[in-house]
Amino acid sequence: VVYRSAQTDADVCVLYYDGTMKTFSGSEFDIDEAINDGAYQAWTFGPMLLDDSGNAISSFNASKRLQSKNPRTAIGYYEPGHYCLVTVDGRDDDSAGMTLTNLSNLFEELGCTSAYNLDGGKSSVMTYDGTVVNNPVNGGRQSSDCILIKEVTE
Numbered sequence: 001v002v003y004r005s006a007q008t009d010a011d012v013c014v015l016y017y018d019g020t021m022k023t024f025s026g027s028e029f030d031i032d033e034a035i036n037d038g039a040y041q042a043w044t045f046g047p048m049l050l051d052d053s054g055n056a057i058s059s060f061n062a063s064k065r066l067q068s069k070n071p072r073t074a075i076g077y078y079e080p081g082h083y084c085l086v087t088v089d090g091r092d093d094d095s096a097g098m099t100l101t102n103l104s105n106l107f108e109e110l111g112c113t114s115a116y117n118l119d120g121g122k123s124s125v126m127t128y129d130g131t132v133v134n135n136p137v138n139g140g141r142q143s144s145d146c147i148l149i150k151e152v153t154e
Helices: 031-036 100-109
Strands: 012-016 021-024 039-044 072-079 082-088 114-117
Touching: 021 114, 031 039, 072 100, 082 100, 100 114
Parallel strands: none
Antiparallel strands: 012 021, 012 039, 072 082, 072 114
16 A cells, blocks of 8 residues: 655655665655565655665755754664664753764664664654653654554464
């Protein structure tokens, strides 16, 4: 099911049925090719945080507000089925948040081969087993989107 197929300038992150995850710039992303390659999910928010070699990206085509220290949520990829989810609190006395460059460097240090910034700010909420495990800004916000990690049983 394709929810939205309009071309975008935003970077795109694709999770494939075989467990691989790849990031694309908006200009290089081809939805038909992604579907033919077995795309399961695709997200457009970004930006991507690592280049094709797994190195931190230090320059982003984003507003100063988006690049500044903020609460963050991002996903990194090691190998099929192995991911790294990071949620960073911010905008309070205990945590100022992270810049996109800080976040990019973190994923490189963690050894991810690709990484992608998801929605942040009040949307940066991480739950485990039904319990919120971070301190969202002003309690967070309602969101209909989530990434669910669950063991597959047959």
